[in-house]
Amino acid sequence: MKEDNIQVLLARRPEGDVTKENFEVVSSPLPELQPGQFLVRNHYLSLDPYMRGRMSDGPSYAQPVAVGDVMVGGTVGEVAASKHADFQPGERVLGFFGWQRFAVSDGTGVTRITEQDLPLSVYLGAVGMPGVTAYIGLMDFGRPKAGETVVVAAASGAVGSVVGQVAKIHGCRAVGIAGGPDKCRYVTGELGLDACVDYKAGRLREDLAAATPDGIDIYFENVGGPILDTVLARMNPFGRIPLCGLISQYNATEPYRVRNFGSLLINRLTVRGFIVSDHLDRWPAALKDLAQWVRDGKIKYRESIVQGIENAPAAFIGLLAGKNFGKQLIDLR
Amino acid sequence: MKEDNIQVLLARRPEGDVTKENFEVVSSPLPELQPGQFLVRNHYLSLDPYMRGRMSDGPSYAQPVAVGDVMVGGTVGEVAASKHADFQPGERVLGFFGWQRFAVSDGTGVTRITEQDLPLSVYLGAVGMPGVTAYIGLMDFGRPKAGETVVVAAASGAVGSVVGQVAKIHGCRAVGIAGGPDKCRYVTGELGLDACVDYKAGRLREDLAAATPDGIDIYFENVGGPILDTVLARMNPFGRIPLCGLISQYNATEPYRVRNFGSLLINRLTVRGFIVSDHLDRWPAALKDLAQWVRDGKIKYRESIVQGIENAPAAFIGLLAGKNFGKQLIDLR
Numbered sequence: 001m002k003e004d005n006i007q008v009l010l011a012r013r014p015e016g017d018v019t020k021e022n023f024e025v026v027s028s029p030l031p032e033l034q035p036g037q038f039l040v041r042n043h044y045l046s047l048d049p050y051m052r053g054r055m056s057d058g059p060s061y062a063q064p065v066a067v068g069d070v071m072v073g074g075t076v077g078e079v080a081a082s083k084h085a086d087f088q089p090g091e092r093v094l095g096f097f098g099w100q101r102f103a104v105s106d107g108t109g110v111t112r113i114t115e116q117d118l119p120l121s122v123y124l125g126a127v128g129m130p131g132v133t134a135y136i137g138l139m140d141f142g143r144p145k146a147g148e149t150v151v152v153a154a155a156s157g158a159v160g161s162v163v164g165q166v167a168k169i170h171g172c173r174a175v176g177i178a179g180g181p182d183k184c185r186y187v188t189g190e191l192g193l194d195a196c197v198d199y200k201a202g203r204l205r206e207d208l209a210a211a212t213p214d215g216i217d218i219y220f221e222n223v224g225g226p227i228l229d230t231v232l233a234r235m236n237p238f239g240r241i242p243l244c245g246l247i248s249q250y251n252a253t254e255p256y257r258v259r260n261f262g263s264l265l266i267n268r269l270t271v272r273g274f275i276v277s278d279h280l281d282r283w284p285a286a287l288k289d290l291a292q293w294v295r296d297g298k299i300k301y302r303e304s305i306v307q308g309i310e311n312a313p314a315a316f317i318g319l320l321a322g323k324n325f326g327k328q329l330i331d332l333r
Numbered sequence: 334m335k336e337d338n339i340q341v342l343l344a345r346r347p348e349g350d351v352t353k354e355n356f357e358v359v360s361s362p363l364p365e366l367q368p369g370q371f372l373v374r375n376h377y378l379s380l381d382p383y384m385r386g387r388m389s390d391g392p393s394y395a396q397p398v399a400v401g402d403v404m405v406g407g408t409v410g411e412v413a414a415s416k417h418a419d420f421q422p423g424e425r426v427l428g429f430f431g432w433q434r435f436a437v438s439d440g441t442g443v444t445r446i447t448e449q450d451l452p453l454s455v456y457l458g459a460v461g462m463p464g465v466t467a468y469i470g471l472m473d474f475g476r477p478k479a480g481e482t483v484v485v486a487a488a489s490g491a492v493g494s495v496v497g498q499v500a501k502i503h504g505c506r507a508v509g510i511a512g513g514p515d516k517c518r519y520v521t522g523e524l525g526l527d528a529c530v531d532y533k534a535g536r537l538r539e540d541l542a543a544a545t546p547d548g549i550d551i552y553f554e555n556v557g558g559p560i561l562d563t564v565l566a567r568m569n570p571f572g573r574i575p576l577c578g579l580i581s582q583y584n585a586t587e588p589y590r591v592r593n594f595g596s597l598l599i600n601r602l603t604v605r606g607f608i609v610s611d612h613l614d615r616w617p618a619a620l621k622d623l624a625q626w627v628r629d630g631k632i633k634y635r636e637s638i639v640q641g642i643e644n645a646p647a648a649f650i651g652l653l654a655g656k657n658f659g660k661q662l663i664d665l666r
Contacts, residue, residue: 257590264606273597
């Protein structure tokens with residue numbers, strides 16, 4: 001069987017909101033494998049907020065995608081053909097192959113998935129980069145103590161849902177912030193958090209106060225904007241704020257200006273910006289714990305799967321607007 | 334000789350700018366000493382920005398001064414009379430006796446100054462609370478490495494001047510920010526910092542860029558406002574920002590809104606709010622190092638001494654406006 005590859009390229013850089021015009025879907029024949037190479041058929045592509053940063057050439061922690069290049073992204077799939085001594089057809093692999101159905105690799109940066117008891121997609125979510133982000137941010141920079149109150153924004157999302165559940169595992173009061181009653185019901189019902197505040201209900205300050213009667217010791221921040229200010233006003237002395245994203249700001253042409261910065265001084269807070277790829281030494285321990293918690297049912301997760309690579313741009317635009325519910329994946333098969 | 338005590342009370346809480354009407358100067362006879370008490374004649378009163386916070390009853394890290402109470406503050410002086418077994422007349426003591434010439438104590442919270450080779454006033458400055466603030470913030474939370482660039486605001490002040498010189502001792506490039514050419518000349522000339530940016534010259538962004546060609550690794554923050562935003566835009570990846578004050582904000586009725594908060598994420602910064610009194614375990618080591626550096630001439634300091642307790646309110650108002658030059662003291666003798 002000879003299939004074409006289908007790829008999504010960055011067609012032009014966004015100015016403000018991302019639109020479909022920023023992308024181009026192209027088809028191209030698969031290249032011949034050279035000795036030492038293998039072909040990966042990607043099953044799932046992960047869509048993540050950080051990709052918005054890669055689309056721009058402003059200051060960022062990573063190189064931008066060049067215009068005309070394949071959009072970057074994490075993928076899971078299986079080896080379809082191989083001229084590489086160490087990778088055999090049928091093996092399951094995690095890679096960073098981007099927005100495309102097939103990829104040719106020499107093995108650099110590819111992780112073989114040998115465990116067979118978990119579905120492949122989980123390695124892009126709760127037992128992948130988002131889960132490790134949650135784990136490192138909460139455990140290493142949040143340092144939760146039993147009885148403390150942990151608040152997490154985007155609580156039904158790929159990162160936030162793990163943060164909340166890991167906080168519960170460690171004996172904390174876990175409070176989510178999410179958009180809409182469906183997501184909030186999921187956060188308290190399925191995920192088991194103690195409370196969830198619907199930021200779209202228009203009473204964020206009052207509802208957050210009711211949900212955090214003892215104040216907030218740890219705020220896991222990934223959204224920014226007015227939610228950050230509202231949380232800052234409720235932080236307890238010596239609180240910690242791991243900061244791994246500001247999704248509300250990614251499409252903004254003017255940044256939100258933070259009003260309650262003074263809380264950092266008054267409450268002697270520590271705000272710690274971090275990127276999960278800076279902490280590769282912590283990944284093995286994190287992945288081991290996360291996989292076990294998923295097996296034990298202590299971490300549940302939800303996926304939002306869109307069929308077909310050609311629908312990735314629309315799904316990504318929806319992700320930035322909070323329209324996904326759980327981990328956003330593209331099924332590439 | 335029987336003298337009256339003179340005290341400065343908090344007469345009413347400020348709304349916005351502090352004015353003389355917020356204070357009242359009163360005179361009262363000295364009380365009789367009871368057994369177990371001693372009388373301290375204060376030589377110097379330290380004026381420090383944190384006192385502005387104690388004048389208000391908004392959220393703070395410390396109890397406000399009650400209206401009608403003596404304003405709080407650190408003092409050095411000597412025992413003038415004693416019915417206490419452990420304190421003898423003539424001994425030099427550091428206390429927190431507030432804005433008054435005399436105080437009666439049972440010894441609680443009083444530190445005996447046994448070293449005789451340093452002037453008493455230094456224990457309110459470079460070898461006192463401001464110096465320890467600089468030391469803990471830079472060493473424990475800034476963690477300077479040789480060759481890194483350290484920027485400190487209010488660089489000619491009691492805290493900032495120690496920060497800059499300790500940064501130099503540790504092999505860093507030290508850059509001050511100060512108001513006006515006189516202060517800047519002092520910072521680079523007398524204190525020996527590598528550069529000083531005059532924020533009043535109207536070219537803060539350009540001048541800071543020129544003074545920090547390799548970016549900024551540590552920003553010791555004690556002013557806030559637009560200077561903070563300008564510095565945030567030049568922070569290097571993995572930079573650290575110890576935060577012990579926001580003096581530009583203390584009189585503000587509306588807080589300055591921070592624009593470049595996103596730098597915390599992009600550059601994976603750590604912002605650490607701290608108050609020196611939370612870290613009493615670190616004081617002995619800090620004071621030992623600071624005293625030795627002063628003796629060795631590695632830390633120089635400048636004092637701005639106003640005569641007379643009745644002039645403390647005006648001096649404090651000037652301090653908040655940056656009119657002092659070096660450590661602000663009141664000579665109470």
